Amino acid sequence: MTKIIKISKRGELAPDSPIRKLTRFAEEAKKEGIKIYHLNIGQPDLKVPSRIRTEIRKVSNIDYLPYTNSQGTKETLLSYSKYFHDIKVNYSPKEILITFGASEALIFAIAAICDPEDEIIAFEPFYANYLGFANLVSAKIIPVQLDAQENFHLPSQNKIVGKITDRTKAILFTNPNNPTGTVFRKYELQTILDIAKKYRLFIISDETYHGVSFKTKAISFMHLAKDLEQQQIIIIDSLSKRYNVCGARIGAIASKNLEIMSAVNRFAQERLSVGFIDQKIVTLELQNSLGDVKKITKIYQARRDAFLKTLEGELNIKTLYPEGAFYAMIKLPIKDSDEFAKWLLTNFRYKNETVMVAPGSGFYASPGKGKDEIRIAYVLGEEELKKAAKLLAIAVKQYNNSQHLRESK
């Protein structure tokens, strides 16, 4: 009998990223000479901070490029510890591991606490790649729905507790949030902490956008947790967005729990080391960066207003104003945002331009959700964003007209 060669279930089930899955249509449109306003991906257009630029110039003289310690270089670990100290979170270098962005930190955290089929509660809409990270270790994301009417703040405690089973290992929490931009309040973090304490769960706290909040300051679980509770907390951090260095691939995982740190350090030994140059160029900035983060936060707030006000005016709709990060989940008068997002790239052109957005459905685990939503990242200049909002409004009207025509045929 011939054996069938087959890939793993994990390989079959790995989801497409809603943020990147339409890239090939964008490439084709660009080949036609179409200008695309990229609102689909959270990649800041801002310059890297001057201290990092200076360091980049210095490393151009390097003629020896070694692996580093798997945990990270001594200097980067010390600097990360200093950053945490600046935001009033107490982590010594031995409680930190430097990772390839928050992405690797999340994969390590999930792998350290979950066996196959174990469950992690996450609030949807959530950062789409959480599904893929859990799938990598055959764990499951169990969604708790957030309501747009409540500006995507937490539902009642019962709704969260109702999702806990014998297999639940952790609650995954993102603050400030991507894709909604929600900044959760202190009482909401306390609710999560109380649940985690009562039901013996870990909290994986994704603080990738810490510092980027407009009116209400986002706090960390480490600001609230008492000594023993701190053992249940795993902080995920990233420099990608705060310092506009997505391409440097530097993030961190931090925890007071020595068993977790021992596990993730062994995972890290298996992948040997994070980039030597990447760590070198961010180390100085990490020691004193709060001022730079404040500056970019002001820029994002103005961009948010520029984009949403224009879109509201053009479409005569009301949108939610995100409280932090640089994303918005927007409800549009359309039936199928997956089809709409593709149509924008393949059919819609206005004066040789179009926009790229991420369809809402990819940010949900519940089937059928997000069909009338798109997620946008306001990572372009204000004038560009206003143009993109106008273009999006024209597209919505044209799309609905063409759909109406198709349906009446």
Ligand SMILES: Cc1ncc(COP(=O)(O)O)c(C=O)c1O
């Ligand atoms: C909430 C959240 N977590 C994690 C990541 C991963 O970022 P990186 O791996 O670049 O640090 C992102 C990226 O957009 C994100 O939005």
